[in-house]
Amino acid sequence: MAEQKKMVEEITSMDEDFAKWYTDVVKKAELCGYTSVKGCIVLRPYGCAIWENIQKIMDGMFKATGHENVCMPMFIPESLLEKEKDHVEGFAPEVAWVTHGGSEKLEERLCVRPTSETLFCEHYKQTVQSYRDLPKLYNQWVSVVRWEKTTRPFLRTREFWWQEGHTIHATAEQAQEETIKMLNVYADFCENVLAIPVVKGVKTEKERFAGAEDTYTIEALMHDGKALQSGTSHYFGDGFAKAFQIQFTDKDNKLKYPFQTSWGTSTRLIGAIIMAHGDNNGLVLPPKIAPIQTVVVPIAYHKPGVLEKADEITERLSGVCRVKCDKTDNTPGWKFAEYEMKGVPLRLEIGPKDIEKNQCVIVRRDNREKIFVSLDELEEKIPELLDEVHASLYKNALERREKMTYEARSFEELKEIADNKPGFIKAMWCGDRACEDKLKEETGVTSRCIPFEQTEISDKCVCCGKPAKKMLYWGKAY
């Protein structure tokens, strides 16, 4: 696969310059555009269609687990943001402030939401009185703003689109269960929809969300060996409830503090798709979220019967997949390159030679395999192939991750790997923040998560040699 010949000249090869490859793909696939505000991107139709497909499927999964959608305002008064100490400390450095309404200076400045915990808390305070009001299982699809210093399309933008789930429960157990449940929904989505394998685990205190008791995460490995945090789920305990004075009367007629969670995934997932599946010819889209799943390319379409046949095939396929027929007067070669760049999973070529034999040529984007398919079998064959593409994308990504996951038993070994082999490093940890800081400082890796699936690599901390508590995934991250 690495030896695959590069056929599109405009895209920088990923081995040559991964960062440039990434921006080339984003541009050439027409996923987004830049604007006059740094870090604020336009989701162009093709990128937007991918996001819409992500939203549609994920939203269905939220509904299936009992969640309801709401819409909160985008402004948070400074005094509201400040109510939970850790939370405000975490976010204050990167919020955007509104200071004027028209020409009048506001009494109190408003921040543009960087996340909406405080708004949900204010709302819960108004609507939760009894245990009968619980749980509330909410989600919203909105954009948020975080004034990042360095930005990259999809991976880190100042405004980004996401979903944030917020729930409130009568007991800690229920809230903890919810936190894990939604983490599993995310992992399920990444693996079964995006074909990206993820490591599930919990963050160390250092990497925890501001205000959370526990932050759970799914970590994916990109083509260049860097980790991408692809979704997080937070357990808040009753910390926010206490800070916001949210209380309810329980069955035993006692006033109690409820327990909360929040969880989010963002347009960063599009970055994950690009970097997990893409190749030197551009984007490779997992079929389930591909705006176009099959592109029909008529060959020598001026010849009698070709366009008619292409139309007929397109019409038939519209019942089994998202299909587009490109009837523009660009040459076939141009179209091949174009749709490869855009990651369309299947290309169907139909020309005079095929029509004679009642067949067509189907080419898979992921491995370029060329298959001759009888026109009588299209409706069965196309969905089968889409499933195969999904399965093989997942399999390849998983194999690559496994190949790029190393184990380290000593500091020297870890440093050696961190310096020379991009990827995940599994290593034991004593639980001390000091060791985490030292590893970051001296090797550049951060703790990605404490995975649920623990294996005891050794009994000593990779950094200080003291007795180890947990095995962690370490790595360089986006």
Added chain:
RNA sequence: CGGGGUGUAGCGCAGUUGGUAGCGCGCUUGCUUUGGGAGCAAGAUGCCGGGUGUUCGAGUCACCUCACUCCGACCA
């Protein structure tokens, strides 16, 4: 926020010792083509990122500024 790079046509770039703005791709029109980014012909497109200065004269020199981009620190 530190370090590097780049700003000239829609995109990618050239522009020498300062002297009236160029190339490729794309775009428009026509004809011929069509199984891996087609060929020929004729067109259209410029606040040289912005400002100040030096100069008879600035895309070119100086200073300032803004934006983008890459690498670090901080973060979904």
